[in-house]
Amino acid sequence: MARIIILRIGHRVFRDMRVTTHVCLTARAFGADGVIIADREDKVVESTIRDVTSRFGGPFQVQTGIAWKKAVKDWKNSGGKIVHLTAYGLPLPKVLPEIQDLTYDMMIIVGSEKMPGEVFKIADWNVSVTNQPMSEVAALAVFLDWYMDHQEFAHEFSDAQVRIVPSKSGKEVQQVAS
């Protein structure tokens, strides 16, 4: 299966720690291969996500501090395609049939209100999950859910130490035999 990487643009160290962590957790839970946090190194977010991955399984990569233009250029040079999630884009239900071809490596760009205008041009598709002021975390979740055909509910993680056991009204966690 093709690779799926999220490029998070506009991260501010400390201020955006929680929202960027949500972006990473969402990417991992829905079966993406990794997140690149552009332009700012953030060791706190990196270590939070590495800790989750070592306990609950992977593989899942997180890199911070790579210039967004370099990340995009490298991706395009290697033949990958780019989706930019934005409230200004074309509605997901309209675009999905055209892009849901899992032979492409796909980079999904998410950001904030202050996304550089160039991103709208370099993206192969600008896609909206509603044309309303939105959370990039919510947009990413719904995009991945649709794009991966709801496979997040069956996704298997490798090398997990613990596993949550679905429960009607409790909190059940199981140690995984190694």
Add this chain to the structure above:
Amino acid sequence: MARIIILRIGHRVFRDMRVTTHVCLTARAFGADGVIIADREDKVVESTIRDVTSRFGGPFQVQTGIAWKKAVKDWKNSGGKIVHLTAYGLPLPKVLPEIQDLTYDMMIIVGSEKMPGEVFKIADWNVSVTNQPMSEVAALAVFLDWYMDHQEFAHEFSDAQVRIVPSKSGKEVQQVAS
């Protein structure tokens, strides 16, 4: 149609401002009726969301500082049902057929790792959007998308001043005639 209200538990003023704002934006964009932010008054989040609603349309209610136990008790007394979104719960695809009855008023509880244990008992359904460490924003988005049968892409907002026009590669905003 039945009412849908999100109850956000565990909000910390300032620290959680951004994530709670994402919860509210997601609730609004996906067509819920409002959000109650439990236990802590937060005028900053309230005014951010009221501003979005007055520009992009509503109706959408946001209340802060109501004790979560009171909010839950009032909801149950009025005949409403409660879903609690948690990584420990039963998978959404399994629970959905049972709960997707839009004649119920539905309260959707979202929170953090430190959710009080009682919430697991008072909820009519504990529902997981993947059994992985997750973002409550992502879980809420996917839950609402499935529960509302993807109607967020057709949702009409009343009394909007501006409207985003879907675009292939630009940012187009239209003034709405009043």
